Amino acid sequence: MKRGKSLTFKQTLFAWSAVIPCFIVICIFVLSPIIQTFYGSFFNWNALTGKMTFNGFDNYSNAFKDPLLGKTLLNTFYLTFFAVLIKTILAFFVAMAVSSVKKVQGLYRSIFFLPTICTMIATAYVFRFLLQPEAGTINGYLAALGISGPGWLLDPNWAMPTVILFTIWKDFGYVFLIFLAGVQGISKDVVEAAMIDGATGFKKVRYVILPLLRPITVYNVVTQVIGLLQIFISIVGLTGDSSNASTGGPMYSTTTTGLYIYQQAFISYKLGYASAIAVILFVIIMVFTLLQIKFGDRKGDF
């Protein structure tokens, strides 16, 4: 491997002077809280008084015995799996379709991206009213068509699928735009060469476009998984009430691990326990991310 020309002292000094301020900011606002979270997970931690009593692995053993934490993890995986799967497939095909449109492509991009730039909590509240089973607009329209609408967010069986639908609607635009950029970045020469070799229709997509989009697909999946495994703001907006009694309900069917961490930390004020769950979730995300990269990067082109 050819080594680059070494930097002069002046250049090195300039480089460090550019990096150090950012490094300090990252240390204070990113690394320090991370380290404190990990450290705090071994303590019974009262954030208000600052009193920390060492309790070893008690928070972790309590977490593994907590049936509600298990439920929240299952909810989180369920939501993440279906939301990522549906969003990715849908965004890919819509991107393919839009890329083939010559006119008003900008309009499509704007329309699909619009929900992404709307405030999460505000859209969640609006959806909650639209989806109210007995007074909501959606079931009103369904009733006009002779269809009895489901209980949406108030039905334990429908609540999480409804959250998944909302998540897809809300974040679809971002995934779509990344795919669209990827599709448009594929060299026409490659596609035409493949078509001359007889790859048309499905074969063109399967053997030419999809492999070329693998890095983008992996990026899309990894960033979505990381985001969805931490989801909680939209759940609060969709299910919360003035007393917070229904938040994450009904029957904890929409309580995700991110929401559970928030509730333990800022409603029950068990910061040590919340830190332990955050560390557990971090490890899970780390493992999932590594697996996704390993299996999505077989040709080393990520």
Place this chain on the structure above:
Amino acid sequence: MKKLLAPLLACVLLIGTFAACSNNPSESSSGSGSGTSSGGGTSEEPKGEIIGENVQFDTGKEMEGELNVWFYEDGKRFIQPLFDDYQKYRPNVKLNVTYVAWGDYWTKIPVEVSGGNGPDVFYFHNSYQNLMVDSGLMKPYSDELVEALRKDYKGVDSYAALDGNIYYIATGGGHGVIYYNKALWADAGLTEEDIPETWEEFREIAMQLTQKEGDSIKVAGFNYTPASAFINDWSLLSGRFLFSEDGKQLLFDNDDFKKSMQFFVDMYLVDGICSPTFPDAEQSFKDGTSAMIWNHPYFAGILRGELPDFEFGVFPQPRFEDKERNWHYNNPDVSMGINAQCDEKQTELAEDLLTLFFASDKYMLDWCKEQCLAPTKISLEDNEELASDPVIKVLMEDYDNSIYVGPTPNQMGQDLVQTLLDPVLLSGVSIDEALPNAVAKVNQTLADYNWKPAECDSAIADELK
């Protein structure tokens, strides 16, 4: 290197998000203050006019310094006169009053007080006792003030913390009442003569008020969901305590509670007077799609503020036919707290402001009137102005049936709704099946909760099992 990038990103996003939530929020809104007078203690030679009977405020007392006060924004309409008068009586005290939106108040106040930036005096609610008092963020009232308060107010010692000190007292009591829409009530041919005394009569009236189109409910006869607070009353209505004496066990798993709960569940699932998926009680009552709801008295203040033309009535919770009386869960409003970090001088100023608040009937009258509370101040017990308010009148007439349970954990409401009521109403789980899980969940919360229930201190405690 590239492979390390994504896990690192995951790490940063996950714990960064969590950590961001824990950052102390800096001060947001600030308001104005005013008010004054002079005076204050209870034992010195008075220098001005004396306000109050046992808690006494000397309007001529000379005080100086600066006092920071926080109150929630909606309370400005009834608390500002106190600050205005205080400023008038104490011209050498600079009073800085900050009004904070209710939604932010309970997030900010603990963080600001613990961070050393909190106000000297602040609005408080007893449901935050575990968080604020037991964490050492509040200073107890002085013995002198407490002694005087005992003579002017009812039930002062019921609010003692585990260390025996008094950090706040109840300024007014408020238990759940039944709200009814007068127009819908009249449409159903009902008059005030029909106000029910028993839940069994109530059930008939609720059915009468229910309006349906096919299977769809257009007007719910009685809507109590989400019932996070009402569930507590189901135990008291059945003549049962809520908690074991040490506060570590929820005592719902008994036949009396099950019978009581089954009654209310049947109103939804058998009688069809409402549906578990109907819009929540408060909103649907405002919309005119619920004829009757259960709620605390504060809701009357909300209705009067938001819908001044809306005609509603209030009556006491009925009793069950087989009970001689009803018992209610008292959800009191309490007095302001003092920051534990106040030094001697600041504490003296803080108590001086509180002394004016406690001593004068004027502020307590507004406090109770605006929040629809039954006064705990003895001098206001027979106050005609309060008794003429239809909501407060109902509370005052029924106040002897009200039991203060203590500062129950905030988490309990969610535990009960999601592990008890939701499974029964939404998933068809039987009460027998759901109850042990719910009790176990609440007991898990109570295990780490440091408190002592006050149910047994009630004057009517011996009537409960």
